[in-house]
Amino acid sequence: MPKERLSVVVTRRLPEAVETRLSELFDVRLRDDDTPMTRQELVAAMSEADVLVPTLTDQIDATMIAQAGGRLKLIANYGAGVDHIDVETARQRGVLVSNTPGVVADDTADMTMAIMIGAIRRVPEGLRLMAKGEWTGWAPNAMLGGRLAGRRLGILGMGRIGQAVARRASAFGMQIHYHNRRRLRPEVEQSLEATYWESLDQLVARMDVITVHCPHTPSTFHLMNARRLKLMKPDAYLINTSRGEVVDENALVRMLKAGEIAGAGLDVYEHGTEINPDLMQLDNVVMLPHMGSATVEGRLEMGEKVLINIKTFDDGHRPPDLVVPAML
Secondary structure, eight states: OOOOOOEEEESSOOOHHHHHHHHHHSEEEOOSSOSOOOHHHHHHHHHHOSEEEOOTTOOBOHHHHHHTOSOOOEEEOSSSOOTTBOHHHHHHTTOEEEOOTTSSHHHHHHHHHHHHHHHHTTHHHHHHHHHTTOOOOOOTTTTOOOOOTTOEEEEEOOSHHHHHHHHHHHHTTOEEEEEOSSOOOHHHHHHHTEEEOSOHHHHHHHOSEEEEOOOOOTTTTTSBOHHHHHTSOTTOEEEEOSOGGGBOHHHHHHHHHHTSSSEEEESOOTTTTOOOHHHHTOTTEEEOSSOTTOOHHHHHHHHHHHHHHHHHHHTTSOOTTBOOGGGO
């Protein structure tokens, strides 16, 4: 008799090619719309499926996993970050968790540079000036921004994305400095021409630009808190394309309004889509709607990794992108 097909529930709309291939391989339930599932819908999906394919908008905590029953065997996350999933509880209950690492490092690094350039060169202000029809012509002192070359860039988190940013920023003539849980191997550090700082406080106090590339964990929540933000130079910029919770957003807003730092570039926010209204009124902030990894190529490659993880599991093997405690 033919093997019964694995039951898979997908929580959000994925690229059409990915959904088609999932339907060919598995007994899949896809979404008709692109709204996030409710908590109750997620619990029901986990209790009815062998595999759940969530995204970063799906908060899956210990209580939900406990309520799922015994059928669920794999959470194949569509995305690299897994801070929205209680991985430890899942492992305790025999549920594997996989992710899609390494796919969007270059895409996110590209966007980091775009936001950085936008903030330092005042691109959003120029766009608004043109949109309002208020530009009166070139002038020697009009819309003066800054030059990237020669600036000291401090990278918080030197994983795949941090290293990709370092390579790009170096091409712009920036000096590369970094803080990381573990120092890079000497040959990697040398290839990036990067200087390691053991003290995060000392790094923050001496950089012209700080860019955040670490995951959201209990130890990184408000890593850039009010005290640490106060260490930044008045002419420095803060860039964040990682997780909004890493930065104390209220403290950042106060400092931006007071002119205590020069500006910021943000693609993520502490409270998701609930944006601080004061933040939206500031001219010295570049704000984007979590677009860091939003490329057609990246989304398709993420889908391919999800497919490979599920198919490998279905074939009785360990998913290649299994999340293990050492990664958290």
